[in-house]
Amino acid sequence: MSQFWSPAVQRLTPYVPGEQPQERLIKLNTNENPYPPAPGVGVALRDYAIDHLRLYPDPTSRALRDYLASAYGVSLEETFVGNGSDEVLAFAFQAFFCHDAPLDVPSITYSFYPVYANLYGVTLRKHPLNTQWEVDLEALAGAAERSGVIFANPNAPTGHAHSLDAIEALLKRVTDRVVLVDEAYVDFGAESAIALVNRYPNLLVTGTFSKSRSLAGLRLGYAIGSAELIEGLQRVKDSFNSYPVDSLASLVGIEALKDKAHFNACRDKVITTRERTRQRLEDLGFEVLPSKANFILTQHPDFEGAQLFAGLRERSILVRHFNTSELNNFLRITIGTDDEMDSLIEALEAICG
Numbered sequence: 001m002s003q004f005w006s007p008a009v010q011r012l013t014p015y016v017p018g019e020q021p022q023e024r025l026i027k028l029n030t031n032e033n034p035y036p037p038a039p040g041v042g043v044a045l046r047d048y049a050i051d052h053l054r055l056y057p058d059p060t061s062r063a064l065r066d067y068l069a070s071a072y073g074v075s076l077e078e079t080f081v082g083n084g085s086d087e088v089l090a091f092a093f094q095a096f097f098c099h100d101a102p103l104d105v106p107s108i109t110y111s112f113y114p115v116y117a118n119l120y121g122v123t124l125r126k127h128p129l130n131t132q133w134e135v136d137l138e139a140l141a142g143a144a145e146r147s148g149v150i151f152a153n154p155n156a157p158t159g160h161a162h163s164l165d166a167i168e169a170l171l172k173r174v175t176d177r178v179v180l181v182d183e184a185y186v187d188f189g190a191e192s193a194i195a196l197v198n199r200y201p202n203l204l205v206t207g208t209f210s211k212s213r214s215l216a217g218l219r220l221g222y223a224i225g226s227a228e229l230i231e232g233l234q235r236v237k238d239s240f241n242s243y244p245v246d247s248l249a250s251l252v253g254i255e256a257l258k259d260k261a262h263f264n265a266c267r268d269k270v271i272t273t274r275e276r277t278r279q280r281l282e283d284l285g286f287e288v289l290p291s292k293a294n295f296i297l298t299q300h301p302d303f304e305g306a307q308l309f310a311g312l313r314e315r316s317i318l319v320r321h322f323n324t325s326e327l328n329n330f331l332r333i334t335i336g337t338d339d340e341m342d343s344l345i346e347a348l349e350a351i352c353g
């Protein structure tokens, strides 16, 4: 603690991301994609005229946003890009949720929301998940006086996704404040709420290139919403650094968006491996929550989460274990390649056997 820190920074508990190990491990802890980005990304980087790096990037990120708009069937004015969706989320907190009333949020969800709430002085009103470990949209919709609603769909770290109909039912009830749907994992089998943006001017959907497009190292995220909401984000953004993303991120992002075949093939492999892994874990006696994401949340009735985590770590396999009371017994496991998941199952057989 330092006397030089502002009160907001003094009370801040920073987000601690999953470990990025130096040694060679099977890394299943931060929901990265096990497959490489689209081949066009490599070609574009190799052919890039580095003299361009002398120049500032396009302050409107027009080329990338054009591609994004056509990929998602929206207009340019309905798109926003930032350095990872974490940054886009931070702008959304500042632009929309800094009111006196609380922000409605599921009690178990992406752990960055409380960090931003803390930093920007936003009070959270947490709604427990239902008995199926699903986000309780009824409860989120039903609360009175709020600064907004935020949830991840699929949710993290549970993996459950609500249907578009269920999200629309919430939007019909919450019209006075922004509803932010964080779709970091939507491409692995869930329905995107972007389809509803034209009808609900208070709906903001955020997404990322880190997961389904294999570009976590680049830091590229986006938001899609009404021009009114995008302008709100833009106002905050312009007060920070008026360049949305750097030139290389724009270039690489466009290449990733262009290659639909690569995107589909990698997504399908992850989904197939996820279902195969779920089945094999269940055969070992694990309970596996149904997932529409590139990870699964699982627990074993006879073994503690910490014990399984340590056993896997000893065998050079890194998964995510949360030290919270509700999730203490669970492991969140990223879906890797089939070979990686075979090693995981073998290790668990040894530990649980």
Ligand code: PMP
Residues within 6 Å of the ligand: 083, 084, 085, 086, 087, 110, 152, 156, 182, 184, 207, 208, 209, 210, 216, 219, 220, 221
């Ligand atoms: N939302 C959720 C639910 C996430 O799990 C993550 C990844 N940790 C993000 C947003 C942020 O992703 P990125 O900043 O890499 O775009």
